[in-house]
Amino acid sequence: MNKYISCLIVFFLIIFLFVSCKSTIIDEDEFIEDIFENINMMFETDIQDYDFIYQMKNMVSGVYAFTVSDNGELYFSNWIDEGVVNEIIDVFDLNGNIIDTINLSQFAWDIALDELGISEDELENLTEPITISLDSFLPSSMTIHDNFIYFTERNQFGSTSTRVFYYNIENEELKIITTLESFTNVRNIVFSGNFLYLHGRDVELLQNTNRPHILFGDSVKSVNLITGDIETVFDESPIGIAGMDDDELMVYAYDENEGFYFLKHGTDVRIYNNLRNSINNFYFNMFGDSSIIYSFGDFLILTTLDESDIERELARDLYFLSSKPFVARSGFLFYNTHSGIRRICVREMTLGTVLNMAHTDPGGTAYYTPVPVLPALGIQTRNMSIGYYDLAFRILSGDNEIDIYYLHSQHDISDNIRRRGAFYTLNDIPGIWEYLDAVFPYVRDAALDENGDIWMLPIALDTTLFLYNERLTAEFGIDIDSINTFKDLTFVINDLRERNIPVDSGAQYEWFFDRYFYQIMRNNNGFNRNDFRTMAEFFYDYINFVKGEWSFQNSQFLNANDFAYDEYFVEIDGRRLWDWRGRYLFTPQSLSLSRFNINLALSHEIYDDEMFFEQLKSMYDGTGVYNHIPLNYIHNRYMKFPSISGMAESDITVEFIAVNPNSNNLDEVIEFLTRLIEYQMNLENSFILKDRSTYTDRHYINDVYGILNYKDNFIRFSISSDLIYDDFRAFLGDEITLDEYLNRVEFKINAYLNE
Amino acid sequence: MRFLRKLKSWNMKCIYLLIPSLAGTFIFFVIPFVRVIYYSFIDNQFRRNFVGLDNYVQTFQNEFFQLALQNSLLLIVICIPVLILLAIIISLVLSYGIKTLRKTRAAFILPMLIPTASVAEIWRLVFTGETVLPVYTLFIWKNIGICVILLTAALTAIEPEIFEAAKMDGAKGIKLHKRISVPLILPTIIFTILLSIVNSFRVFKESYLFYGTNYPPSHSYTLQFYMNNNFLKLDYQALATSSVYTMILVIILVLVCFGLQRRYSR
Known part of the structure; x- marks a missing residue:
C-alpha cells in the first residue's frame, strides 16, 4: 500500500514541477505575443519592430495642443493665417501624411448665435442691433474618444472662465458642452467613464482690475456629460491627471508632508512614491506646476516642463521629456517639438525586443556602482543587476537572456570580457567608426581589442576632478x-x-x-x-x-x-x-x-x-x-x-556597453546601438566627444575639456581594489604589520595578474 | 554482439529501472566531462579555435597552478595520514577501549552537522596569524567523524572468535590490533583514504570562508582557488585543463591506493 502512495506522491510532484515550469514559459511567451498582436490589431499593421522617433515631414508650425486616437492618428490644434486667421485641427496618419483638416473657425458664427440663444431666422428678424463676438476656439488641451474630440479653449488675457467643447467628427459638428467659471489654464483634459476631467487653475477677477487672481492654485473639475453637472473633485495640489483603463481617474498630487502620491479618484488610498527621496531633490522640483501624467496599461507616464532634453538618469517607467505636450497611446509616447511630432515606442519593446542589461554589482565600500544612464531610445532596457559570479556564469554558459552588458572599466570583469573575447564585435554597427573618431583618442583606443575590432561602445567618461x-x-x-x-x-x-x-x-x-x-x-x-x-x-x-x-x-x-x-x-x-x-x-x-x-x-x-x-x-x-x-x-x-x-x-574610466554574442535579440541590439550612437553624436557638453565646438564656452567647461583632452590620458581596465581592501583595513587597525600587509598584497596582486 | 546477447538475457525490467539513473549520469556527468575535455583543447569558447595541448602546457607552466598543486598535494600528504591514524585510534578506543567512551560516539558526527560558515567563524577565533594550520585542522576536524563511523562499523563487524583465537595464540594489546584488526579492516581503511582524498579537493569552502577572499595566503592557495579565480576571469580553458589535471591526479592516487590494498591483502 505504501508503495502505491509513494508512487502517487512522486507522480503528483512530477506533474506539479512540470506545470510550474510550463506555466512560466507559456505566460511569458503569451505575453510577448499578446503585445504584438494587440498593437498590430489596433493599428492594422504587421509591425514587429517599431520606429523610435517619428518626425513629421509636413507639419505646419504653431502646434498648441494635440492628442492621439486609439488607432494612432494624430490630432493637432493649430492656426493658419490666410488673410483671415483660422483655428484648425490637423489630422495625420501613422505615416505622417495629413488626412484631414478640421476648420474650427467656420463654427464661430454658429457658436456665437448658440451662446446668444438665437437662431439664424431670429437673427434676420432682429429689430435692435446686437454685438456678436467671434471668439477664438483654438484648443489648449484636447482628448479624443470614439468620434468626439473634447477640448478646452485657449484663454484670452484676463479671462476667468473656460469653455469646453466637443467636435463630432462624423457629423462635423462643434458644440459647447459647458463653461467653467473661475477656472482657466486647463492643462489636461481626460475622458473617463461619462465624465470629462479637467486639470486647471482656480481664478477670480480682481476687483477694479481686469487681472485674474489665482485663488487656490490648481484643482481638478469634472463635467458629467449626461447631466452637465460640474464638480470640483480634487483641490489638494494636483500635479497631473490620467484616465485609467477601468474608466477611473488617477490623480497625481503633492502633499507637503509626505511628498508625491497617486490617488485613484473616489478612494482614500494614497500611494506615495519615493521620487523625492530616491532620486534627488532636483527632480522633486522639476515637477513644478505644469507636469502631466498619462496612463496606458500598467504604466503611468509622468512628464514635466523643463528646458533640458530627456533626463537620462531617471527610472525607466517615468519619463521626463522636454517642455512640450505629450500624449501616450497604445504603447507610444508622442511629444511635440518645435519642428514636429516625435513618436517614441515605449511599451512594445519591454519584452519582445527587450534588451536585458547587466551591470555588475560588486558591493564593497570602495566601489561605486554605476547607474545606467541610457536614454530611452524606443527600445526599453530592462536592467538586471547581477554580481560577478552570476555574470561570469552567464557568460561562460552561453546564456542568452542578457543582451547587452552595461559596465564600467573599473570592474575587473570588463577587462576579462575584452581579453577573453566574450563580446559581439561591433565593427558593422552603422556609424560606430565615425563615433569612435569623434570621441577622445584614448577612448577610441579603449574600444578596440588587440585585433583592432570594436569590442564595446563607450558611453560616458568619469574621473575625479578638483573643483x-x-x-x-x-x-x-x-x-x-x-x-x-x-x-x-x-x-x-x-x-x-x-x-x-x-x-x-x-x-x-x-x-x-x-x-x-x-x-x-x-x-x-x-x-x-x-x-x-x-x-x-x-x-x-x-x-x-x-x-x-x-x-x-x-x-x-x-x-x-x-x-x-x-x-x-x-x-x-x-x-x-x-x-x-x-x-x-x-x-x-x-x-x-x-x-x-x-x-x-x-x-x-x-x-x-x-x-x-x-x-x-x-x-x-x-x-x-x-x-x-x-x-x-x-x-x-x-x-x-x-x-x-x-x-x-588623470585616471579616467569609461562606462560602456558590450554585447553578449549569444543574445537572441542581436537585431534589436544593433538597432539600439545605432540609435544610441546617433544620440551620442548629437550631445552637447558630452565630455566624451573631442569636437570643441560641441561645448559651451564657459571657463569651467574649458577646464574640464582641457583635463579630458590631455595628450597622455588613457583608459585603464584595472583590477579591483577590493582584492586588498580587507588587508589594508587590517594594517590600519594594527592587526598586521606593514611587512605582512605588503606580503599579502604582493601575493594577491601577482596571483590575480598571473594565475 | 556478445554485449547485446548478454543484454538480451537480462531481465528487461532491470534495464528499464536503470534508464533514469543512466540518463542522469549521462546528462549530468558524461556530457559535462566531454565538454570539459573539449574546452581544454580550444583557445576560448567564444572563438573556438583548436589549439592542441597549448592550454595544458600553459597551465602546467603557470607558477600559481604549480603552487596550487603543491598545496593540494601537501594537504593530502600531511593531513590524510594524520586523519586516518587518528580515526583508527579513536575507532579502536571506541570499539575496544573504555566502555564509557562509547557513549561519546555521536559527538564525532557533530562536525559534519555544523554549518561550515559557523565553523569557519569559530575557527577564526581560535587561530590567528599567517599559518596553514587552521585549514589543516579544519579539514581533519570536519572529516574525522565520517572516518570514525566507517572504521568503527568495520571493526564491530569482525567476528569475536578471531580475536579469541588470536589471544589463545598469545597475541594481545597493540599487537593484536596491528596483526588482526587493522589487516581485517584494510579495505575500509583504503576506502576511507579515498574518501578523504576526494574531500581534500573540496576543502575550498572552508578555506574561502576562513580567509574571506578568493586569494588566501600563498600556503593555503589550493587548486580550487586556482579554478575558481579563473572561472571569474572567464578563462574556461585554464579551468578545464586544471580540472583534467586534477582528475588525472585523483586517478593516480586511486590506483596507488588500490595497489597498496592489493599488496597488503596478500
Missing part, C-alpha cells in the same frame, strides 16, 4: 597651481586650519584608497613594493582608523566628500539658511557629478553672486520655488585631482 573657487582661493592666498599631490593638499588644509579658517575634512579615506590604488595599478604592471609601501605609510600617518577620520590638525569628521568650506551657511536676517551647502574653497568631484552640475548651471544661467543670493532669499521669504541651485559657477574652476605621485595625466 575650486578661484576667487576664494585667491582671497585666502592659496596657490592652487602648487597642489599637485595629496601631500600638497594636506599641507594647504593644515595651513588653513592654523589660520583658523573653518575646514571640513570629511573626505572618506576609502574613497582615497580606491583612487590611489587605481593610480598605482593603472598599468597593471604588477606589484611594486615601494609604491604600496608609500601608500600604506601615507594612509597610516594621515588616518585615525579607530575614529574613522583624517588625522589633520583639529580634525572634524563630517560625511561630505568636501575638503574646505569658507562658510557652511548663508545668513539672512540673522537666520541661517541652507546650512548644508555654502560656497567652498575646493572639493573632489566626480566628472559625472560635475557634468550634472554644469548642465544645471547652464540651464539656470546663474552667474553672479547677487542672483545666487536672491534665489536663497526668495526661499527664505517663502515666495520662491525651491530650486536646486548649483554652486555659483562664476568663480568655479576645475583642475586635475592631486595624485599620489604627481602624475600629469
